[in-house]
Amino acid sequence: MQPYHSKMNESTKAPMEWSDIRVFLAIARTGTLMAAARQTGLSQPTMGRRLKALEASLSLTLFQRTSDGFVLTAEGESVLGHAERMEEQALAFQRELAGSAQQQLEGSLRVSSSDWFGVHVLSPVLAGFLKQHPGVGIELLTDARLLNLARREADLVFRIQPFDEPYILQRKLMHMDYALYAAAGQPHPVAGDGEGSALVTLDSAYRDFPDAVWLRRMLPKARTAFGSNNREAQARLCAAGVGLAVLPIALGAQTPGLERVELGEPPPGRDVWLGYHRDLRRLARLRALVDATIEALAS
Numbered sequence: 001m002q003p004y005h006s007k008m009n010e011s012t013k014a015p016m017e018w019s020d021i022r023v024f025l026a027i028a029r030t031g032t033l034m035a036a037a038r039q040t041g042l043s044q045p046t047m048g049r050r051l052k053a054l055e056a057s058l059s060l061t062l063f064q065r066t067s068d069g070f071v072l073t074a075e076g077e078s079v080l081g082h083a084e085r086m087e088e089q090a091l092a093f094q095r096e097l098a099g100s101a102q103q104q105l106e107g108s109l110r111v112s113s114s115d116w117f118g119v120h121v122l123s124p125v126l127a128g129f130l131k132q133h134p135g136v137g138i139e140l141l142t143d144a145r146l147l148n149l150a151r152r153e154a155d156l157v158f159r160i161q162p163f164d165e166p167y168i169l170q171r172k173l174m175h176m177d178y179a180l181y182a183a184a185g186q187p188h189p190v191a192g193d194g195e196g197s198a199l200v201t202l203d204s205a206y207r208d209f210p211d212a213v214w215l216r217r218m219l220p221k222a223r224t225a226f227g228s229n230n231r232e233a234q235a236r237l238c239a240a241g242v243g244l245a246v247l248p249i250a251l252g253a254q255t256p257g258l259e260r261v262e263l264g265e266p267p268p269g270r271d272v273w274l275g276y277h278r279d280l281r282r283l284a285r286l287r288a289l290v291d292a293t294i295e296a297l298a299s
Contacts, residue, residue, distance in 0.1 A: 020054035021083050023047055028080055031069035105285045106135035112154035115142040116231040116251045125296045129289055136285050155286055156276045163275040170275035174297050177249045178211050178267040183241040184259040194219025198243030200234050203227035210268040211246040218263050
């Protein structure tokens with residue numbers, strides 16, 4: 001097989017466009033035109049045309065079209081590493097431009113957190129910030145995925161574990177206490193081992209979370225009636241009388257129809273961390289939001 005860079009030099013059909021490289025990366029990562037179109041905000045026909053244009057400019061077939069989607073060819077695999085390095089350089093350039101801009105507080109910010117934390121903890125902080133800085137727009141993404149700060153999938157992330165990436169500036173924002181809750185006004189006698197009790201807890205994918213482990217240890221004979229990775233759903237089902245639930249107090253205290261249950265030992269709490277890419281440390285609107293959040297929530 002002829003090296004792809006040699007074929008690139010021979011090709012004079014069309015110049016290679018960075019936008020086509022972005023399309024190539026989206027298809028390589030998602031495996032289908034539909035998913036790649038959702039990721040990039042383009043239509044499927046446009047994605048298909050862009051891919052054909054890129055393959056023509058390189059004189060290569062980058063993907064094998066199968067019934068299950070798009071699979072990288074050997075030539076596509078060779079191109080992938082170079083495309084990812086091009087993407088990183090382009091994103092670093094964008095971050096540097098954004099981070100070095102000493103502009104007034106205008107522009108947009110993408111913030112990521114868990115669903116309940118975004119609604120019950122962050123929303124009041126964001127509301128106050130937006131009233132104070134009307135030139136800033138905030139997009140709040142409540143997503144279980146760990147979004148990539150290097151690709152600017154988010155500018156500021158809140159999560160319950162520290163960041164491992166060396167390019168992330170981070171700090172522990174606050175400690176969240178948890179408590180055991182039951183539906184208010186309903187009898188909820190709890191035997192020593194939980195026999196006869198029902199639980200509303202995390203789903204099996206999160207069974208190793210500290211509060212789920214605590215609940216099984218404290219009430220080993222209780223049955224699981226409902227499991228979900230959505231804390232808001234757990235709170236609603238608990239308030240409806242489905243079962244006992246361990247919830248962050250910040251959520252439980254704001255959910256009507258709940259009351260706390262004491263078992264003699266509180267559930268373990270969690271720390272909340274915030275993080276952002278170091279290239280954005282001079283972005284005025286991001287600094288202002290971080291400062292406002294720390295002032296409002298830091299423990």
